[in-house]
Amino acid sequence: MKQSEKMGERPKHLNDQLVSSLDDSPSPPAPFEHRIVSVKQTEVAMCYSVCRHEVLGGGRFGQVHKCTEISTGLSLAAKIIKVKGAKEREEVKNEINVMNQLNHVNLIQLYDAFEAKNNITLIMEYLDGGELFDRITDENYNLTELDAILFTKQICEGVRYLHQHYILHLDLKPENILCVNHTGNQIKIIDFGLARRYKPREKLKVNFGTPEFLAPEVVNYDFVSFPTDMWSVGVITYMLLSGLSPFLGETDAETMNYVVNCSWDFDAEAFEQLSEEAKDFISRLLVKEKSCRMSATQCLKHEWLNNLPAKAKKYKLRLKSQLLLQGYMAHRKWKKHFYVVAAANRLKRFQSMSVKLA
Secondary structure (H helix, E strand, O other): OOOOOOOOOOOOHHHHOOOOOOOOOOOOOOOOOOOOOOEEEOOOOOOOOEEEEEEEEEEEEEEEEEEEEEEOOEEEEEEEOOOOHHHHHHHHHHHHHHHOOOOOOOOOOOEEHHHHHHOOEEEEEEEOOOOOOHHHHHOOOOOOOHHHHHHHHHHHHHHHHHOOOOOOOOOOOOHEEEEEOOOOOOOOEEOOOOOEOOOOOOOOOEEEEEEEHOOOHHHHOOOOOHHHHHHHHHHHHHHHOOOOOOOOOOOOHHHHHHHHHOOOOOOOOOOOOHHHHHHHHHHOOOOOOOOHOEEEEHHHHHHHOOOHHHHHOOOOOOOOHHHHHHHHHHHHHHOOEEEEEHHHHHHHHHHHHHHEEE
16 A cells, blocks of 8 residues: 655756745636526537547546637636436436536536537536646646645635535545646636535435545445545545555555555655644544544634645745655556445445454
């Protein structure tokens, strides 16, 4: 599970740039007013010019392309979702309903939607900066603990808004956090395809996700709630700071076994230059008992995410995590981690493995 390696020697010109500056300005709002979107039955091409050759991202659902609104010239993103049956159509319409409720600068905004025979296209706010982890593994970017604080704080702001509106994201992971541009520290959370409206009286269980970021209650097919997202925030923060994935095993089964046992630690070398506040923050999220995890509101009050001007003076070292994350990202390019945590007998096998390893 350990992926530590020595940090390579830094080019001299980068040594001269290792000065943290405090850019804690909020993410800009979408370049359009928040709107309640209804699905249209007309052709997308009547209103938008979709650049099919320019793929911004993709996943289990299909692909995202850059597009332009013909009448205004506004740059947007078209998420083209393949749908085969009624169930898949309902899932996409659930995503639209969720996004209609979201009006926050750290959550991507929906602009329009179109339904065709084999797909539904969501037209969304366009973000220029790419995935957060792609951005910070660029050799010209100097990742410091202050940067990690700024990114984590915005993730918590977005998640707090979701939870205040009784929405669970349920798929928080690095590729679902995009940078607004290539220069600032502003980010937005994307992809609400697995999001669910949370009704406390209706016990909710889910059996999908990405193994490294799954909370123990998902692997155990137990009830999920707001702390389920907070576990994922803890994993992302751990990775930002260390470059290591805390539960990653050789196989998906091994990864999920580490998760159900809450088997993780602070890698001594990766965390040697990091603050005690940062470690305390993670320790209050990667807790097996979901009721004991910090909420998004509690995270935003935690010492690690506050007193930023003082931290800007203190946290100037380039983090080792940058180099380690480059290796992780290269590995992720060929292994897509989305996984359906399937039948109950498989889950029982994980639990019996847990007993043996305990």
